[in-house]
Ligand SMILES: Cc1ncc(COP(=O)(O)O)c(C=O)c1O
């Protein structure tokens with residue numbers, strides 16, 4: 405069930421008409437549904453209920469502290485990739501012992517901070533990181549709980565920019581290196597082996613690559629267990645896709661039903677790191693038509709949301725659904741390219757859409773809750789959008805729109821030269 409639906413020709417978020425939010429808070433504005441976030445988190449939690457498990461929401465998908473707070477209250481763990489994300493989790497009241505730290509470039513300061521915070525697991529992505537973590541942990545008189553992120557070299561059949569489990573990708577360590585490193589890690593005084601991890605890509609629509617990756621990872625687990633190395637958990641990563649257009653994504657329940665038999669009888673807990681599948685359909689981006697512009701070739705609708713607000717179309721040629729906040733009856737649709745005001749030809753949000761538009765119309769870009777606001781920038785000195793959380797009939801402003809003062813606050817004029 406979606407939490408963004410039309411009632412009497414008006415698009416609602418839960419019990420609130422989105423046009424009232426656009427009128428009160430302006431556009432562009434991201435709007436999230438608390439009920440949708442909760443529903444998706446619970447879908448994963450329940451899908452894995454038959455074995456010990458931890459759902460670690462991938463913070464990078466949508467890191468607003470109110471979003472994290474909603475999930476923390478349900479008992480979610482978190483997959484982080486920076487100290488900044490860890491600070492957000494802590495601010496949101498997340499339990500540090502349920503945090504896993506992924507990422508190919510963790511700095512010494514980040515490792516120290518995460519050790520001091522007592523996070524649940526470091527998902528180590530290289531030999532250099534393994535050695536550095538061991539050294540830092542020993543210098544602090546601690547032992548870091550680790551998993552190696554294994555790169556199983558499987559094709560997740562997704563956009564090349566969001567595929568992560570092929571050997572040409574920068575993520576993780578290959579299976580042969582992982583075996584050697586586990587044996588070495590077992591003798592490192594600053595480390596404690598607790599798990600093994602893999603994450604093969606994002607927006608996956610098929611379970612086959614997960615099963616393929618799992619077979620390869622479990623073969624390594626078997627080898628290492630024979631050598632006396634024991635694991636408490638296996639982290640199967642995130643990556644489950646959502647429907648942007650006509651994709652048929654797997655529900656968490658059918659995904660879990662496919663992978664869990666492979667883990668039966670092993671005594672391993674399972675961790676997963678979904679981002680998009682929890683936050684994607686829980687958000688929309690509200691935007692207004694600034695003006696219409698006809699050229700010889702095209703009908704353009706210039707809207708007030710641009711690539712700096714929502715990068716996915718420009719970066720991945722991603723198709724995202726764009727719908728009016730108020731359905732119009734009788735108006736004749738035309739074929740529009742919906743473009744933003746940024747000075748780049750790649751600045752479009754949708755191409756060749758049949759819509760009946762006038763200046764001032766309000767629109768929603770759907771399924772924008774994941775990799776939306778988090779990938780926004782200040783390009784063209786545009787402030788970042790506001791963010792709103794709807795909860796039943798309540799509307800919470802969870803991030804104010806960035807003002808011009810916010811944008812230039814940290815910049816300094818050169819000091820005048822003396823003499
Ligand atoms: C290590 C890791 N875990 C989890 C995720 C979340 O992916 P998704 O949002 O596709 O579930 C990512 C991003 O691809 C990732 O790199």
Ligand SMILES: N[C@@H](CCCC[NH3+])C(=O)O
Nearest residue numbers: 464566606607716774775
């Ligand atoms: N930003 C990507 C997903 C990246 C996943 C992180 N490794 C997207 O919008 O599809």
